[in-house]
Ligand SMILES: [Fe+2]
């Protein structure tokens with residue numbers, strides 16, 4: 001994945017990009033196969049075989065970087081750097097067009113990859129008759145990936161998220177790489193609750209930095225709370241799938257995570273062989289964006 005016009009240099013020379021920004025999401029699907037899918041031994045065998053391909057190595061390298069560099073101080077610095085929203089002002093539609101300047105290097109025929117994923121997610125939610133704000137959440141949930149276009153390395157944009165400032169769950173993918181994180185040498189950060197208190201609520205917890213937190217902070221004034229939880233925690237698999245952060249969550253988080261769990265299958269499994277046609281759907285989505293969002297957003 002590179003920005004189409006003038007590619008920004010990676011923030012660090014050690015950043016080895018995934019060939020495709022969606023590689024890590026495909027990897028999540030491999031980790032959490034669709035529960036309702038009937039077992040298909042041939043396909044499953046292929047999935048296992050793919051697990052050991054070079055694509056898997058780039059995912060592994062991606063997580064090595066992510067786990068090594070996402071320290072508590074790094075997260076606070078990124079929050080200071082990006083949450084002043086002084087980079088660009090765009091209409092919601094301009095933001096989608098901007099996101100879609102991210103193209104997939106490995107597939108020159110598809111340069112609407114970002115749109116495809118967002119529209120397939122939102123259309124699957126709409127087809128199931130969910131409220132319109134849920135549909136809108138499907139449409140926008142990955143808009144924060146425009147961080148890549150601001151020159152951020154992929155390990156600081158996508159991937160599973162996790163709390164910083166406290167002990168890492170063994171349920172986080174590739175937990176062994178946390179040994180490379182300087183925070184693992186800070187005793188204060190290595191108790192179960194670390195700098196937080198038991199059941200303090202996730203709003204008091206700093207999450208590893210990426211597109212989830214960034215977009216949540218942009219959308220905070222405009223969307224219903226379940227939508228905000230879906231956006232903010234959709235990559236927090238150690239909590240919404242593995243339920244391994246109950247000690248930090250309060251009762252309200254637990255209730256809201258039912259929504260995060262309701263959203264997750266649409267994010268992971270809504271890839272259809274017939275991608276929705278943007279031109280046909282555009283009027284519906286323009287109305288939906290106008291219903292909830294202001295005419296311009298600050299990024
Ligand atoms: Fe995402």
Ligand SMILES: [Fe+2]
Nearest residue numbers: 117141142267
């Ligand atoms: Fe997504």
